[in-house]
Amino acid sequence: MSKSGFYYGLALCGHLGLLGLLIIWNVWLYPPTIFPVAIVLLVYIGPLLIPLRGLLHGRLYTHAWTHFLALFYFTVGVMIAAANLEERWYAIAQVVLSIMLFMGSMLFVRYRARENKTLH
Template identity: 35%
Template sequence: MAPETRNYRYLALVCHTLLIAWIVIWQFLLTTTHAYSLVFIAIMYVVPILLPYKGVIQGKPYTHAWANFVVLFYLMHGCTVAYAVPAERWYAGIEILLCTGMFIGCAAFARKRGRELGLGIIKLKEEMKQEKAYFENRK
């Protein structure tokens, strides 16, 4: 693995781990009034971010790619809270920062590692050449 790819992997892993910890701390320790039960909060806030965690720890490019879809939920949550709840604006700022770091790390790692492993999508021009050569050689 190239050093730059490894750095993006570490960025994704560290931000993912810190985001999990931050969500738990924020929702269970820092927020004093809960509109929902703690079980519902755990299911809605903690479980989704845990789903891609095993693949991120293992360094799987595909998991890093789809983890970005999960982290967008937390980015939306952070932006909404930052706008709507002035008392928790700093908490939301930390969430937004961690989400941004995780998103950048996951996207860059998935792209770079996928290319290193030869998992990239070939360009249409290249595919057309391959098909043309295949059908010309078949005759």
Template identity: 40%
Template sequence: MAPNTRFYRYLALGCHTLLIVWIIAWQFFLNKTLTYSPIFITLVYLVPLLLPYKGVIQGKPYTHAWANFVVLFYLMHGCTVAYAVPEERWYAAIEILLCVGMFVGCSAFARKRGRELGLGLKKLKQVMQEEKAHFEQGE
């Protein structure tokens, strides 16, 4: 693995881990008013982050790619709280920062590692040439 790729892997893994820790700290310890039950908080706030965590730890490019869809939920949450709840604006800012770090790390790692492993998508022009050659052979 190239050093540049490794950097993005650790950026994604570090921000993902810190985001999990931050959500736990924020929702269970820093939040003054518990408006939801602990089970609801765990299911809605933690479980989605834990789903791709094993693949991110293992360094799988595909998991890094789809983990970006998960982190967008937390980015929306952070932006909404930053706008709507002035008392928790700094908590939301930390969440947004971790989300951006995870998104950049996951995106760059998935792209770079995928190219290193030869997992990239073919260009449309190349696919069309291959299909044309395949169908012309059959005639």
């Protein structure tokens, strides 16, 4: 397996894991009490659905801007981990998955671009 293949898998595991964690967390484990669940899912999980097709197809441009999206989920996870003791472990899992998405996307673009350069 090439380096870009490894980082592609890391980015997909981070993205799909983050998507699954947030759905389970907000729908089943700790549903929101102030806002309707549908609005929370739309605002919190909706941005993860935008790059899904490009990530699954391994498009460099999508990976290049998706790692910026991971920073939002990293920040929110750190804030929840610091503020809410009941949900701390889920927030730490969100932080770990967002780091996986960030590093996987960034390094996938780097190594895939190098591989494409050497092929041409």
